[in-house]
Amino acid sequence: MSLQTSTKRPIVVFGPSGTGKSTLLKRLFAEYPNDFGFSVSNTTRKPRAGEIHGRDYHFLTPEEFVAAIGRNEFIEHAEFSGNRYGTTIQAVKDVADSGKTCILDIDVQGVKSVKNTDLDARFIFVAPPSEEELERRLRGRGTDSEESIHKRLEAAKKELDYGNQEGSCDTKIVNDDLDAAYKKLVSFIFA
Ligand SMILES: Nc1ncnc2c1ncn2[C@@H]1O[C@H](COP(=O)(O)OP(=O)(O)OP(=O)(O)O)[C@@H](O)[C@H]1O
Numbered sequence: 001m002s003l004q005t006s007t008k009r010p011i012v013v014f015g016p017s018g019t020g021k022s023t024l025l026k027r028l029f030a031e032y033p034n035d036f037g038f039s040v041s042n043t044t045r046k047p048r049a050g051e052i053h054g055r056d057y058h059f060l061t062p063e064e065f066v067a068a069i070g071r072n073e074f075i076e077h078a079e080f081s082g083n084r085y086g087t088t089i090q091a092v093k094d095v096a097d098s099g100k101t102c103i104l105d106i107d108v109q110g111v112k113s114v115k116n117t118d119l120d121a122r123f124i125f126v127a128p129p130s131e132e133e134l135e136r137r138l139r140g141r142g143t144d145s146e147e148s149i150h151k152r153l154e155a156a157k158k159e160l161d162y163g164n165q166e167g168s169c170d171t172k173i174v175n176d177d178l179d180a181a182y183k184k185l186v187s188f189i190f191a
Helices: 021-031 062-070 089-097 106-116 131-141 146-163 178-189
Strands: 009-016 074-080 083-088 099-104 122-127 171-174
Touching: 009 021, 009 106, 021 178, 062 074, 062 083, 074 089, 074 106, 083 089, 089 099, 106 146, 106 171, 122 146, 122 178, 131 146, 171 178
Parallel strands: 009 099, 009 122, 122 171
Antiparallel strands: 074 083
16 A cells, blocks of 8 residues: 555444435535545345446355455445345455545444454544434435334434444534534544
């Protein structure tokens, strides 16, 4: 890794589902299209038409995926409808090597895992103004079933407990007014 790219410290964004992480990041990518990137995930599912290995996903066989787990290459991995998905440490480093700052939008488990790597990431906790407002946003988004909303609110407690712990993040942004939260995000990132 060159000296220049080694300064591109990854940025980890975490916080409860519905708190507005994607909304904030979408705005960041729109305003700075050349500065930030997401890592390319690994998956055992078959490529769909038009998908390119290394761009859309790193397509692995189940055996290759298991071997990579054995070598502790993953920050996080999970299984969805019979296929495995995961983010490797190397995939995050690849973003820095391409001259961009890698943005990771992950859960608390992933945050803890990143802290056990040499990625030297910076951590942003995005918090909702209140639990009531979080529920309102999850419902207002209109993308989740009642069951999914309940699951997300249940998981939110863990995210909030962790994020509010001393030393868990480098900055906490309460996403109350979106413009104000976005300004805080940008000033932290470019500080
Ligand atoms: N500051 C804000 N004020 C009001 N509504 C907001 C604000 N920020 C985001 N929202 C709305 O809240 C909903 C949830 O936001 P979003 O999908 O960005 O959350 P998320 O944290 O990325 O969730 P997930 O982890 O599930 O992807 C969306 O409908 C979004 O438009």
